[in-house]
Each structure stands twice: as C-alpha cells, then as structure tokens.
Amino acid sequence: MSGPGHPGKRPTLCRYFVNSGNCAYGEDCQFVHQNPSLQNPYQNGPPPMESPGMGELGGGGDQYFNATFNPAPGAGMNDFPPFRRGRPRSALGQLSQNAKPFVPSGGPLDQALANDFAALNLAAAAANIVKGGGDYTGGQQPSMPHSSSTPSFAALAGMFNQPPPPTTTPVSHVVNNGGLPFQAGLSPTHSPGISPTSSPHMFRRDPNSSPVPPHRQTTIPQKPGPPAVHQENVGGTTYFYNPEDFTPQNEGGSLPDFTLYHSMPHHIRHMKLKAPLQTFFMADEIKMELLNAQAVAGAHIDPAAHPDIPQEVDNYDSLVPLERSLPPNSQSKSIMGYQSTCYKATNKTDGTLCCLRRIHNFRLNPNLNARLMGLVETWNKLFHPNIVQLRETFTTKAFGDSSIVFSFEYFPNAITLMAKHFNNPQSLNGFTNDFSGGARPFSSKGPSSRNSPSLLSESLIWSYIVQLSSALRCIHSSGLAARTIEPSKILVHGKSRLRVNCVGVMDVLSLPNMDQATMMNYIQHWQQEDLVGLGRIVLALACNTAYALRQSSFQQAIELVHSNYSSDLKNLIMYLLPNNQNRPRTVNDIMPMIGARFFTQLDTAQLRCDVLENELSKEVENGRLARLVFKLCCILERPEFNMDPSWSETGDRYMLKLFRDYLFHQVDENGYPWMDVAHIVQSLNKLDAGVSEKVCLTTRDGQSIFVVSYAELKRFFASAFSELLNAGQPSGYT
Numbered sequence: 001m002s003g004p005g006h007p008g009k010r011p012t013l014c015r016y017f018v019n020s021g022n023c024a025y026g027e028d029c030q031f032v033h034q035n036p037s038l039q040n041p042y043q044n045g046p047p048p049m050e051s052p053g054m055g056e057l058g059g060g061g062d063q064y065f066n067a068t069f070n071p072a073p074g075a076g077m078n079d080f081p082p083f084r085r086g087r088p089r090s091a092l093g094q095l096s097q098n099a100k101p102f103v104p105s106g107g108p109l110d111q112a113l114a115n116d117f118a119a120l121n122l123a124a125a126a127a128n129i130v131k132g133g134g135d136y137t138g139g140q141q142p143s144m145p146h147s148s149s150t151p152s153f154a155a156l157a158g159m160f161n162q163p164p165p166p167t168t169t170p171v172s173h174v175v176n177n178g179g180l181p182f183q184a185g186l187s188p189t190h191s192p193g194i195s196p197t198s199s200p201h202m203f204r205r206d207p208n209s210s211p212v213p214p215h216r217q218t219t220i221p222q223k224p225g226p227p228a229v230h231q232e233n234v235g236g237t238t239y240f241y242n243p244e245d246f247t248p249q250n251e252g253g254s255l256p257d258f259t260l261y262h263s264m265p266h267h268i269r270h271m272k273l274k275a276p277l278q279t280f281f282m283a284d285e286i287k288m289e290l291l292n293a294q295a296v297a298g299a300h301i302d303p304a305a306h307p308d309i310p311q312e313v314d315n316y317d318s319l320v321p322l323e324r325s326l327p328p329n330s331q332s333k334s335i336m337g338y339q340s341t342c343y344k345a346t347n348k349t350d351g352t353l354c355c356l357r358r359i360h361n362f363r364l365n366p367n368l369n370a371r372l373m374g375l376v377e378t379w380n381k382l383f384h385p386n387i388v389q390l391r392e393t394f395t396t397k398a399f400g401d402s403s404i405v406f407s408f409e410y411f412p413n414a415i416t417l418m419a420k421h422f423n424n425p426q427s428l429n430g431f432t433n434d435f436s437g438g439a440r441p442f443s444s445k446g447p448s449s450r451n452s453p454s455l456l457s458e459s460l461i462w463s464y465i466v467q468l469s470s471a472l473r474c475i476h477s478s479g480l481a482a483r484t485i486e487p488s489k490i491l492v493h494g495k496s497r498l499r500v501n502c503v504g505v506m507d508v509l510s511l512p513n514m515d516q517a518t519m520m521n522y523i524q525h526w527q528q529e530d531l532v533g534l535g536r537i538v539l540a541l542a543c544n545t546a547y548a549l550r551q552s553s554f555q556q557a558i559e560l561v562h563s564n565y566s567s568d569l570k571n572l573i574m575y576l577l578p579n580n581q582n583r584p585r586t587v588n589d590i591m592p593m594i595g596a597r598f599f600t601q602l603d604t605a606q607l608r609c610d611v612l613e614n615e616l617s618k619e620v621e622n623g624r625l626a627r628l629v630f631k632l633c634c635i636l637e638r639p640e641f642n643m644d645p646s647w648s649e650t651g652d653r654y655m656l657k658l659f660r661d662y663l664f665h666q667v668d669e670n671g672y673p674w675m676d677v678a679h680i681v682q683s684l685n686k687l688d689a690g691v692s693e694k695v696c697l698t699t700r701d702g703q704s705i706f707v708v709s710y711a712e713l714k715r716f717f718a719s720a721f722s723e724l725l726n727a728g729q730p731s732g733y734t
C-alpha cells in the first residue's frame with residue numbers, strides 16, 4: 001500500500017491526515033490517523049509516533065531529485081563503495097514516477113542573516129581558507145571516492161571513467177526514498193529550567209533583568225576640544241600622553257563583514273610548545289589552567305555537612321571556605337589580633353564571585369561608620385593589576401558573632417606566596433631552624449630538616465620585585481599604605497602573577513584606636529614598613545627560605561645572595577631593609593636598581609599577551625564554526641516540520657542533511673568511523689565562505705549521489721535558517 005506521494009511503508013502517523021485532516025485512503029490507510037491536536041504540545045519534543053531506527057530510512061515518502069551514479073559497464077557500485085555509517089541500512093525506497101529535476105532553491109540571502117553569513121561575500125577569503133593559512137593540514141583525507149570534495153569536478157568524473165558532466169547538476173531519475181530517519185531532540189520537559197520563555201538570552205537582552213552588569217568602561221574618557229598633549233605626574237614620574245590615544249577603536253561600529261582564518265603568527269612560533277602540528281584549539285596548558293580555575297570557581301559545599309557556614313551573608317550566598325582545613329583546636333592566624341577566615345561567595349545582585357574575608361568578633365562603633373565608608377571608598381577606587389581590589393565592607397551577625405566582612409575580588413586557584421615558596425619543610429637551604437627566642441619569620445610552618453640549597457631563578461625574583469613595587473607605587477602615590485606586605489597576604493595566580501591582598505583591612509581594624517589625624521601621621525611610617533616588607537620578601541625569596549630572615553642568619557643570607565645573584569639584587573635588599581639612614585625611602589628609588597629588568601618584564605608580559613591573543617583568535621574562528629553547527633542542527637530533522645510537506649527534508653534541506661553526514665558521519669573503506677577535525681573545519685569554512693568547489697554527497701543507502709557546490713549549500717543553509725527564524729517567535733538567535 002504505497003502510492004505516489006503517500007507516506008512510505010512504515011506504520012507511522014499518516015502525514016496527509018495530519019496536514020489536512022483527510023486521507024484519500026480513509027480507513028484503508030495503514031498509518032495512524034491521529035488528531036493533530038493530540039500531538040505533543042512541545043514542538044521540539046519527542047515525536048508522538050514511533051521513531052524509526054537511526055540507521056534506517058523512515059517513511060516520509062519524500063521525493064528526491066538527484067544526480068545518480070550511473071555506473072559504466074564493469075564499474076559498478078562495488079567500485080564506488082557507498083557512504084555508510086557503522087550499521088547496515090535498509091534497501092532503497094521505490095522510484096517515483098513524478099520525476100522532477102533537483103533545483104537548488106537559491107533564494108536571496110536574508111538580510112537578517114547578513115551578519116551571520118558575512119563571510120559569504122568573501123571570495124578572496126575563501127581562497128585564503130582553502131589554500132592560505134596552512135590550518136588544514138591537520139589531517140589527511142583517506143581515499144574515499146564515495147564522499148569526497150573535489151576542487152575540480154572533472155577529477156571526480158575521472159574516477160568513474162566518465163566525461164566531465166556539465167556544471168549544473170544533472171538529473172537522471174527520482175527516488176522516493178521511503179522516508180527519513182527521525183531523531184527527536186530532547187523535549188523541554190527533559191531539560192527543566194530551560195524553555196523557550198526562560199532562555200538565558202532573553203535576560204541578556206533586557207538590561208533591567210540582566211544578572212550581568214554592563215561592562216565597566218575602563219578607558220580614559222575623551223575630553224572635548226582639540227587634542228592636546230596631557231601631562232601627569234604620578235609618584236614622581238611625569239607622563240605625557242594624548243587623550244585620543246585612549247579612545248577605544250571601533251566603539252559602536254559594526255563588525256567587519258569578513259572572517260579570516262590565519263595561520264599562527266610568526267612572532268610567537270618559537271614559543272609554541274610540544275604540539276607537532278598546528279592545532280585548531282587552545283593550547284592544552286592554557287586550557288588546563290582555565291579549566292582548573294573554572295572547576296575551583298564552581299566548587300560548592302553541602303550545607304548539611306557544614307552547619308557552621310551560613311548559606312547567606314548579607315548580599316552573598318553559596319559560601320565555600322578557602323582555607324585549608326585546620327587541625328582540631330587550632331585557629332587560623334590573626335590580623336591585628338583578630339581571627340580571620342576566607343570564603344568564596346557569590347554576589348546575589350550581579351552573580352559575580354568574590355572572596356569574603358571575615359574578621360571574627362569585631363565590633364565597630366556606629367560613630368565610625370562615616371570614616372569606614374570613606375576608607376573603603378578610597379581603597380575601592382584603586383585598580384591595579386597587582387592588587388586585589390576591595391569592593392565593599394559590611395558588618396554581620398550571620399556567623400553567630402559580630403563580624404566585619406571585607407569583600408574582595410576573587411581569583412580562582414590563587415595561592416599565597418607563603419604557600420608557594422615558604423611552606424616546604426625541606427626548604428632550609430642551609431639555615432638552621434632553632435628558634436630559641438626570636439619570632440618565627442613570616443610565620444613559616446615548622447621545617448624539620450636541612451637540605452642543600454636550591455635557589456629560585458633571578459628572573460623570577462625580579463619579576464616579583466617589579467610587580468610588587470608597581471603595586472606599592474600605586475598605593476603610595478594614592479596617599480595610602482598597604483600594611484600587608486608579607487607572603488601570606490600576597491596572592492600568586494597563573495604562573496607568576498602576584499597580587500597584594502587584604503588591602504584596607506588593617507586601616508579598618510585600626511579605626512577604633514586611631515583618629516583621622518593620627519592615621520594620616522602614620523601613613524609615611526607604614527609606607528616605610530611596606531618597603532621593609534618588600535625587602536624581607538626579596539631576601540627570603542633569594543635564599544628560598546623564610547629562615548634566612550632570622551636576625552642571626554642575616555649575614556649568612558646576604559652572603560648567599562652575593563654569591564648567587566647579581567649585585568643589583570643584593571643592593572636592592574640592602575636598600576630596602578632597615579638601615580641607619582634617616583632619609584625616608586620611596587618606592588621610586590628602587591627603579592634605577594630594577595633598571596633594564598623592567599623591560600624584560602614588559603617583554604615577557606607582551607609575549608604572553610601575544611600568545612593569549614593567538615589562542616583567542618583561534619576561539620573566534622571556532623565560535624564562528626560552532627554557530628554554523630548550531631544552525632545546522634536547528635534546521636535539520638525538526639519534528640514539527642516533518643509533518644509539513646513543504647518543510648520535510650526534501651530538496652534544499654535534504655542536501656544539508658547529507659552534508660551533515662558528509663561532515664560528521666563518514667566511514668573509511670572498512671566501515672570504521674573516519675574522524676578528522678581538519679576535514680570538519682575545512683568543510684565548514686568552505687560552507688561559510690560559499691566557495692564554488694563541488695562536493696559529492698551520497699545518500700545513506702549509497703544508491704544516489706548529489707553533486708552540489710558549497711555556494712549552493714550555503715544558499716540552502718541561509719534560506720532554510722531564515723525560514724526558521726521567520727516561522728518562530730522573535731528569538732534569541734543572533
């Protein structure tokens with residue numbers, strides 16, 4: 001019971017009944033006559049009918065008009081192994097009488113898609129894509145004549161011992177393939193929380209409901225009037241600059257209407273690690289760093305297992321302790337006699353992560369609130385790449401006492417300089433650990449044995465010096481003092497990025513004991529202490545042990561520095577540590593000692609920028625390809641349109657479906673999956689650029705071959721997607 005145009009042979013829902021409520025076969029029809037209104041209300045939900053097996057051709061009854069492989073005598077299909085997936089397929093459906101030529105629809109490019117398909121205009125870029133970047137050398141296409149893309153169609157014809165066909169796609173017969181496999185997407189019911197009305201994109205588009213704050217404008221605002229050279233004195237150094245140099249480029253402008261897939265810039269080639277071939281994706285090392293940071297940032301605790309940690313504190317929730325668990329009956333160390341504890345937390349207003357530092361049992365007289373606010377505001381204005389920014393401060397009873405809480409920027413995976421360099425019990429470097437008397441330097445945790453010296457590289461120490469002195473320079477030139485220049489209050493993240501932590505905490509904790517004037521008088525003294533703190537850190541780093549700081553070890557430590565490092569490093573330490581000179585020192589004084597090493601630091605930072613920029617540019621291209629794949633998935637095998645003869649996978653969309661198979665589902669001569677990222681990337685780029693190159697698409701049963709150009713595929717793709725957009729609600733697809 002199969003006639004022209006009637007659904008194929010599978011006992012499924014009768015398409016004619018569904019579409020018109022009327023089927024000519026009436027009760028004789030072997031397909032289910034079901035009231036369409038009883039269908040699943042979710043348009044992209046599971047099908048209300050039996051879903052044919054993945055590897056089979058279903059019962060759609062669609063008519064395909066194709067170019068068919070017409071084997072020459074003696075060169076049959078066996079010589080042309082069909083495209084196939086892992087499992088065998090059912091036989092080809094019947095041939096239809098109503099043969100119509102396959103005509104690519106080729107409608108005009110929808111304006112709404114102009115941006116998405118901007119690359120389509122770029123014939124030049126296409127050439128670059130195909131030949132240029134060398135980015136497509138990642139994989140060799142095995143010899144698979146059954147599903148190949150050939151720059152020259154003549155070459156393809158040559159494979160079949162046939163004369164080259166005309167450039168327009170020839171048609172020899174019509175196939176009624178007997179249906180299509182149906183692969184339902186997950187219903188919204190399977191994905192609670194995400195539905196067409198609760199798309200995160202909708203929040204993004206409504207600034208009032210956005211959980212994400214607008215980007216902070218960090219560039220210097222342009223001043224009206226003719227451009228003039230500005231002069232500014234910061235901490236003793238005079239800067240001359242033109243404000244226009246800080247005007248963001250392309251602000252408010254549209255993106256260029258092309259994309260380029262370039263090879264690795266030459267200036268970072270020498271920095272490329274291990275990977276033998278250029279990769280399409282981010283370097284593993286950077287990826288691991290980011291993934292680790294993400295994993296740590298996403299950590300949460302079971303509230304039931306931690307009843308002592310409140311679930312909400314002021315405007316923050318999801319608290320996770322950052323301290324390592326302490327032995328029973330021990331307390332974390334204190335700041336000015338107050339116990340402190342750190343938590344990762346989420347700001348409920350803007351969704352950002354932050355580090356909450358709770359100072360236990362601290363009561364602030366309400367009379368001091370105005371001074372507190374003033375202090376916090378001053379510290380809050382301090383933006384610097386080597387300072388952890390203080391965001392806000394509040395008092396709370398959520399922990400069961402009167403605590404004051406400081407909210408700082410959060411850096412996932414950051415550890416303290418203490419943990420990184422001074423917590424190794426093996427690291428004594430020849431210094432003794434007998435603390436008869438004197439305080440333990442930097443509160444180092446008890447080392448137990450001697451070891452031969454192992455020293456840090458001088459370049460790392462200078463890198464730390466440049467970063468810390470840069471932070472101090474910023475703090476001191478703002479009329480403030482850090483007061484926390486010690487290894488447990490300096491964070492290290494990434495490879496060697498330092499940030500001065502806990503800024504402002506000591507100032508706030510000093511409030512009850514000092515009036516404003518006394519505090520101002522002390523600033524210079526505290527700034528001197530900052531410099532001494534820097535000197536002590538450098539000395540400890542140079543000896544690679546905190547035990548070098550003992551008064552009795554000082555001479556030994558300086559000798560170690562003298563014999564292993566440059567005299568500049570020794571001079572810098574001697575200058576920073578307390579001496580008999582009464583002249584107050586400033587952080588600017590150490591600039592000449594840093595000297596040309598500053599350039600080394602700058603060079604390293606810029607090289608790092610270059611590498612990251614290169615990684616970013618890869619991801620820009622990957623993002624573009626991902627959007628193409630998203631769209632392809634949106635177009636293909638939509639259950640709601642399968643019921644609609646004008647949509648179901650005929651003509652254009654069938655080509656796209658076969659192209660999807662060509663991209664992802666190829667097998668080699670032995671029927672094993674052929675996986676090659678280079679092939680996928682290259683083919684998607686050709687689709688995006690709409691090159692004239694032809695591609696051979698083979699039906700799943702291997703009986704028919706379509707020859708279409710990427711330009712045609714691109715037209716099908718654009719028109720099918722714009723139809724989708726026009727059919728739906730105003731959506732979040734951009």
Ligand SMILES: Nc1ncnc2c1ncn2[C@@H]1O[C@H](COP(=O)(O)OP(=O)(O)OP(=O)(O)O)[C@@H](O)[C@H]1O
Pocket residue numbers: 322323324332333334340341342355388408409410411412413414415416418488489491501
């Ligand atoms: N802003 C921050 N971002 C990310 N992690 C942080 C931040 N501030 C502190 N941490 C982490 O929290 C933990 C505790 O920090 P804290 O400053 O109390 O160091 P500590 O070694 O415990 O110092 P102390 O021994 O003086 O208590 C450390 O592991 C540190 O890496």
